[in-house]
Amino acid sequence: MNVFLGIDVGSVSTNLVVIDEDNRVCTDIYLRTRGQPIAVVQDGLKEVEKELKGKNIKVCGVGTTGSARYLTGIVVGADTVKNEITAHAVAASLIVPGVQTVLEIGGQDSKIILLRNGVVTDFAMNTVCAAGTGSFLDHQADRLGIPIEEFGEYALKSKNPVRIAGRCSVFAESDMVHKQQMGHSLPDIIAGLCDALVRNYLNNVGKGKEILPPIVFQGGVAANQGIKHAFKKALQQEIIVPPHYNVMGAIGAALLAKTAVRSKNTSFRGFEISSLNYETGSFECQGCSNRCEIINIFVEGKLLARWGGRCGKWDNLRETG
Amino acid sequence: MKATFAHMGTSPLIFKMLLEDLGYEVVFPPKPSQSTLSLGAQYAPEFACIPFKIVLGTYLEVIKDHPDITIISAGGFGPCRAGYYGELQLKILQDLGYNPDMIFFWPPLRKPWDFYQKVLRVKRSCPWWRFIQILRKVWKKAIYLDDLELLSFKVRAREIERGSTTRALQQGLSYLAEAKTMKEIDEAREAAFKELKNVPVDNRRSVLKVGIVGEIYVQLEPSANFHIEEVLGEMGVEPRRSIMLTNYARHDVFSKGDIKTAKLASPYLDQKIGGHGQNSIGDVIRYAQKGYDGVIQLAPFTCIPEIVAKSIMPALSRDYDIPVMTLFIDEQTGQAGVETRLEAFVDLMRQRYMRKVAGDEKSVIKSAIAL
Numbered sequence: 001m002n003v004f005l006g007i008d009v010g011s012v013s014t015n016l017v018v019i020d021e022d023n024r025v026c027t028d029i030y031l032r033t034r035g036q037p038i039a040v041v042q043d044g045l046k047e048v049e050k051e052l053k054g055k056n057i058k059v060c061g062v063g064t065t066g067s068a069r070y071l072t073g074i075v076v077g078a079d080t081v082k083n084e085i086t087a088h089a090v091a092a093s094l095i096v097p098g099v100q101t102v103l104e105i106g107g108q109d110s111k112i113i114l115l116r117n118g119v120v121t122d123f124a125m126n127t128v129c130a131a132g133t134g135s136f137l138d139h140q141a142d143r144l145g146i147p148i149e150e151f152g153e154y155a156l157k158s159k160n161p162v163r164i165a166g167r168c169s170v171f172a173e174s175d176m177v178h179k180q181q182m183g184h185s186l187p188d189i190i191a192g193l194c195d196a197l198v199r200n201y202l203n204n205v206g207k208g209k210e211i212l213p214p215i216v217f218q219g220g221v222a223a224n225q226g227i228k229h230a231f232k233k234a235l236q237q238e239i240i241v242p243p244h245y246n247v248m249g250a251i252g253a254a255l256l257a258k259t260a261v262r263s264k265n266t267s268f269r270g271f272e273i274s275s276l277n278y279e280t281g282s283f284e285c286q287g288c289s290n291r292c293e294i295i296n297i298f299v300e301g302k303l304l305a306r307w308g309g310r311c312g313k314w315d316n317l318r319e320t321g
Numbered sequence: 322m323k324a325t326f327a328h329m330g331t332s333p334l335i336f337k338m339l340l341e342d343l344g345y346e347v348v349f350p351p352k353p354s355q356s357t358l359s360l361g362a363q364y365a366p367e368f369a370c371i372p373f374k375i376v377l378g379t380y381l382e383v384i385k386d387h388p389d390i391t392i393i394s395a396g397g398f399g400p401c402r403a404g405y406y407g408e409l410q411l412k413i414l415q416d417l418g419y420n421p422d423m424i425f426f427w428p429p430l431r432k433p434w435d436f437y438q439k440v441l442r443v444k445r446s447c448p449w450w451r452f453i454q455i456l457r458k459v460w461k462k463a464i465y466l467d468d469l470e471l472l473s474f475k476v477r478a479r480e481i482e483r484g485s486t487t488r489a490l491q492q493g494l495s496y497l498a499e500a501k502t503m504k505e506i507d508e509a510r511e512a513a514f515k516e517l518k519n520v521p522v523d524n525r526r527s528v529l530k531v532g533i534v535g536e537i538y539v540q541l542e543p544s545a546n547f548h549i550e551e552v553l554g555e556m557g558v559e560p561r562r563s564i565m566l567t568n569y570a571r572h573d574v575f576s577k578g579d580i581k582t583a584k585l586a587s588p589y590l591d592q593k594i595g596g597h598g599q600n601s602i603g604d605v606i607r608y609a610q611k612g613y614d615g616v617i618q619l620a621p622f623t624c625i626p627e628i629v630a631k632s633i634m635p636a637l638s639r640d641y642d643i644p645v646m647t648l649f650i651d652e653q654t655g656q657a658g659v660e661t662r663l664e665a666f667v668d669l670m671r672q673r674y675m676r677k678v679a680g681d682e683k684s685v686i687k688s689a690i691a692l
Binding site: 067082083084085086109119120121122123124125207208209288291310313 | 352354355484487548551632634635636638644646657658661662664665666668669672673676
């Protein structure tokens with residue numbers, strides 16, 4: 001069976017997805033990146049190999065996305081390296097044909113993508129502020145002493161959500177402390193936080209965007225029923241959370257890989273790479289005042305790739321730093 | 322007498338010539354780097370915008386070794402709070418125990434007498450006929466620097482070897498930097514153009530055109546805007562800034578603002594709101610009318626004029642059918658985040674282009690799913 005592998009290495013999670021020729025998801029793996037993109041991709045590949053063992057599969061294409069897409073692309077030998085916006089839009093369009101709005105909230109990024117007639121017409125991402133992303137929710141759940149997995153359930157129990165400032169996570173936190181000390185119930189505070197986060201999202205990344213149905217909500221935070229409910233309330237629309245909501249970027253990358261290998265053979269380096277020794281190193285080029293940070297990737301002690309230079313001086317792998 | 326100034330795009334090259342011709346010993350400031358910004362951020366008010374921090378950092382880097390320096394700067398009356406930045410920077414330097422001489426030039430039409438006085442101070446004993454000669458030379462060099470940059474935008478989007486245009490441009494700029502007389506400046510222009518024209522290009526490449534609007538400093542200074550022109554060029558996109566050295570001088574300093582741009586903007590924003598807020602609106606419309614594929618708005622984080630302009634962008638985008646993306650710039654070094662947004666924006670523009678120009682209805686998404 002011919003399959004296609006998609007890898008999404010983000011700030012918080014790393015996801016691997018294998019799809020078959022009919023775009024069905026064969027396996028999906030969700031791991032924490034923990035700041036070690038290469039090691040986690042190797043772990044992920046091991047798991048994929050284990051799960052697909054004996055199924056007589058052949059990986060015919062690999063695509064990478066996420067903030068570590070270039071690094072990962074080099075390590076695995078990707079056929080296509082694509083930004084998250086396009087990858088997420090592709091995946092959402094597969095699962096919900098005719099989708100017009102994609103709300104995506106991940107670990108450190110939140111974005112909105114508008115599609116019309118199957119083409120991305122507009123998008124926005126949060127810029128300098130991380131309020132309202134997964135990391136923020138994680139932190140607040142931790143502070144309130146409840147597991148993030150149960151966060152949404154608490155919110156749904158609320159009858160009277162309290163009002164919490166969602167503009168900045170620092171303000172939100174002090175607001176929450178205040179509400180706790182006043183004696184409000186935990187569900188009301190959590191529901192209030194969900195409302196605040198959605199308000200912030202719609203006012204920030206969603207500012208001035210025409211949000212039309214069908215609306216797909218994806219990314220790790222889509223697991224949170226409280227946020228989904230808050231979106232539904234704020235937008236007065238049905239919110240669709242797709243079955244593989246937390247690995248949509250990887251699904252998109254796999255679909256793009258399938259397109260990319262139409263006219264060429266895959267450059268996938270095989271599952272063996274999960275046991276190779278990868279090392280990275282960097283140095284600051286002193287050639288000019290740009291002071292580029294040059295990054296070297298070594299596999300088994302041999303220089304595999306290098307980037308980071310602005311002038312192309314280091315593009316030649318033979319020169320050493 | 323030693324003099325220095327801040328970096329802003331290619332402008333240091335002309336200030337260097339101007340001051341040297343007037344007999345100053347010019348301390349050429351180091352290019353803004355991460356340490357410049359860190360230094361500036363350490364002593365700047367936390368809420369100041371990134372241009373303030375980079376410029377302050379530059380002064381601090383220079384003044385450390387040259388405490389007796391004269392700093393030449395713009396200032397006065399806005400165009401936004403940046404108008405007061407010069408005075409504030411001077412106060413910060415004084416608090417740190419330095420006592421530089423700082424000359425702020427205010428817009429000539431707003432305070433002609435003050436402007437005249439300051440020209441006298443900078444000009445010193447240089448006779449007027451000679452001073453005017455020098456200014457003509459400076460103006461010519463500024464025009465050539467702009468011409469060279471504009472050509473590099475075209476070439477870079479079509480270059481075959483990544484980085485070759487940037488290298489040729491640097492070479493060309495160094496020729497112009499060296500040139501001192503009118504004749505040398507003309508020759509340097511020829512040589513610089515030749516460098517760029519010798520870059521191997523692929524003229525069949527379908528190149529997207531994107532306009533850049535927004536605040537002046539982050540438009541002009543590559544170290545503040547993640548070298549956006551290079552990044553776009555290497556993605557096969559030809560950028561065009563709304564502000565160049567010479568049109569800035571033509572429209573904003575020696576006259577009372579670009580009347581045509583204001584007129585274009587007026588249905589959406591009928592008054593000046595400080596900075597380049599109103600220009601950003603008018604410039605988007607101009608790019609749309611000229612058939613550009615998209616516009617990128619650059620703004621320093623907390624810049625009020627650009628925040629106001631940003632809130633009007635969705636209406637412009639809808640009415641003129643042109644995609645607009647805003648990038649707020651602050652101290653963060655997340656080049657990857659910026660590149661992701663730029664890549665996605667280029668994808669978006671390319672899709673639109675394919676549909677509109679080539680009549681190709683198949684999108685990346687459709688073809689990925691159809692397989």
